[in-house]
Amino acid sequence: LDFYTAWPRLMVFDEFAAPERRYAVGAAYFRGQGTGRVRAIHGLDEVQKRYGHLVVEASLPRAGQAPSDSYEGEGYAIVRHPDSDVVEDALQNIVRLVKVDLA
Secondary structure, three states: OOHHHHHHHHHHHOOOOOOOOOOEEEEEEEOEEOOOOEEEEEOHHHHHHHHHHHEEEEEOOOOOOOOOOOOOOOEEEEEEEOOHHHHHHHHHHHHHHOEEEEO
16 A cells, blocks of 8 residues: 555545455463463463464563563464454464463
């Protein structure tokens, strides 16, 4: 998308041609269970084997890390694929497989 062409066209002619979507993208947030610091992270190896090729960015929890006070939790993974169903399946399974224990 050429912003310098699209913006004047929108302002002058009230026209905007949205680019075709190439990817579906989603994020899985890892929230710790319990209280205290991060004690253990389970399931990362399995997620890496099954969905590593879809992950485009991740911030993984570390043992000893203080618990987050935000709704986002102790970490996240962002996945991307042209097919929305693939992204949805990956996110559901990543959230199911990754467990963060606090103690």
